Amino acid sequence: xxxxxxxxxxxxxxxxxxxxxxxxxxxxxxxxxxxxxxxxxxxxxxxxxxxxxxxxxxxxxxxxxxxxxxxxxxxxxxxxxxxxxxxxxxxxxxxxxxxxxxxxxxxxxxxxxxxxxxxxxxxxxxxxxxxxxxxxxxxxxxxxxxxxxxxxxxxxxxxxxxxxxxxxxxxxxxxxxxxxxxxxxxxxxxxxxxxxxxxxxxxxxxxxxxxxxxxxxxxxxxxxxxxxxxxxxxxxxxxxxxxxxxxxxxxxxxxxxxxxxxxxxxxxxxxxxxxxxxxxxxxxxxxxxxxxxxxxxxxxxxxxxxxx
Numbered sequence: 121x122x123x124x125x126x127x128x129x130x131x132x133x134x135x136x137x138x139x140x141x142x143x144x145x146x147x148x149x150x151x152x153x154x155x156x157x158x159x160x161x162x163x164x165x166x167x168x169x170x171x172x173x174x175x176x177x178x179x180x181x182x183x184x185x186x187x188x189x190x191x192x193x194x195x196x197x198x199x200x201x202x203x204x205x206x207x208x209x210x211x212x213x214x215x216x217x218x219x220x221x222x223x224x225x226x227x228x229x230x231x232x233x234x235x236x237x238x239x240x241x242x243x244x245x246x247x248x249x250x251x252x253x254x255x256x257x258x259x260x261x262x263x264x265x266x267x268x269x270x271x272x273x274x275x276x277x278x279x280x281x282x283x284x285x286x287x288x289x290x291x292x293x294x295x296x297x298x299x300x301x302x303x304x305x306x307x308x309x310x311x312x313x314x315x316x317x318x319x320x321x322x323x324x325x326x327x328x329x330x331x332x333x334x335x336x337x338x339x340x341x342x343x344x345x346x347x348x349x350x351x352x353x354x355x356x357x358x359x360x361x362x363x364x365x366x367x368x369x370x371x372x373x374x375x376x377x378x379x380x381x382x383x384x385x386x387x388x389x390x391x392x393x394x395x396x397x398x399x400x401x402x403x404x405x406x407x408x409x410x411x412x413x414x415x416x417x418x419x420x421x422x423x424x425x426x427x428x
Contacts, residue, residue: 123195123221123253125283127312129162130343131197133336135383136171136184137392142399144180146187148392153192155391159341160348162332163195164188165224167211169262170336170379173199175398178207185215195221197255197334203228205247212248222253224286227265234271238278245279255284255334258292259316269298273308280309286334288316293328300329318373319343323362326350337369338385339425364422368415380404384412388428 134156137148156164166188167173167181176184189196198215200223202208212223225244231237241256248254256275260266267275272295276282289295292315302308314334315325322333322343333343342365349358372381383395384404395404404412419426 123163123197123283125309125311127162127195127284127314128331128347130160130332130340130347131163131165131195131314131334132156132161132340132343133168133170133316133334134164134166134188135336135379135386135392136167136173136176136398137383138394138396138398140394140396142396144176144184145393148394149184149187150191152386152391153188156340157193160344161194161340163197163221164192165197165199165334168199168224168257169226169259170382171199172379172398172401173201175401178210181211182214185211185220186218189215189218189220197222197224199224199226199257200248201226201228201257205243208244209247212252216249216252222255222283223248224255224257226257226259226263227267229263229265231265234268237265237267237271238274241275241279245281250279250281253281253283255286255314256282257286257288258295259286259288261288261290261317269295269302272299273302276308276311282311284312284314286316287313287330288335290317291321292317293321293324296325296328296330318378319362319365319369320373322346323359326358336382337365337372338382338389339365339368339423341425342423361423364419368412368419368426371412371415377402377404377408381408381412384409385416388412388416389425390428 137145139145200212315330316335319337387395416426
């Protein structure tokens with residue numbers, strides 16, 4: 121299950137499906153993972169922010185990791201970010217023992233200075249093991265931690281086990297371009313860059329040097345098609361496909377309610393049985409559901425997959 125500095129393609133961020141009583145819906149999880157594989161995903165990422173990892177019991181996280189890794193048939197990256205390193209160590213160790221391709225680590229929200237950030241990741245690598253491949257998550261919009269290009273470069277130089285940057289600054293176009301220039305000028309080693317932000321900037325990120333997407337848009341099959349068009353250098357077709365989906369992508373990115381929107385669309389597509397978030401979490405209002413239905417109706421004129 122290769123996960124390294126040359127990784128490309130689409131790694132959907134999987135939500136955690138829940139039953140109406142709040143329990144994990146493992147049948148829906150199986151169905152979702154099967155769909156990711158069948159639509160051509162390069163891998164899958166679980167237990168991230170979108171996976172509501174912070175709301176899970178440790179044993180639930182462990183069982184989700186075990187179940188997905190045994191079923192996926194493709195590389196699985198497991199989010200192991202936690203308030204304390206003991207929990208990070210336990211989940212990372214279990215995930216790798218189950219056969220995960222690697223893990224993902226985000227900076228703790230309390231970090232403010234460059235020295236704090238660098239010290240945190242030094243300790244994090246000691247915690248998960250220097251031989252564990254990992255992705256660095258750069259998500260200042262939610263995590264409130266600002267990692268500059270020089271800081272990211274310093275992390276990459278200090279930790280060869282960091283094989284990927286999950287770049288989701290808002291937007292991250294200039295950051296991606298700056299890092300790729302450093303690599304081209306032999307000032308920095310090569311590492312994979314996959315991008316997120318719900319896909320909002322996927323129209324231009326490949327041109328800046330991204331290797332693909334690691335995001336959770338409710339049409340991962342569209343993300344695969346978009347990646348393939350970019351690989352084929354069919355820029356006009358790629359932009360046409362992206363433009364058709366952009367209104368729904370934008371709607372999914374609403375702060376607070378965005379995951380509820382995404383789960384609702386996945387439910388309408390038949391990929392999960394229920395669209396609820398684990399409490400505490402917002403519900404999509406009747407007005408919101410009607411707006412999603414309208415967006416899907418309009419999208420279906422250009423992409424029949426939206427006719428749900």
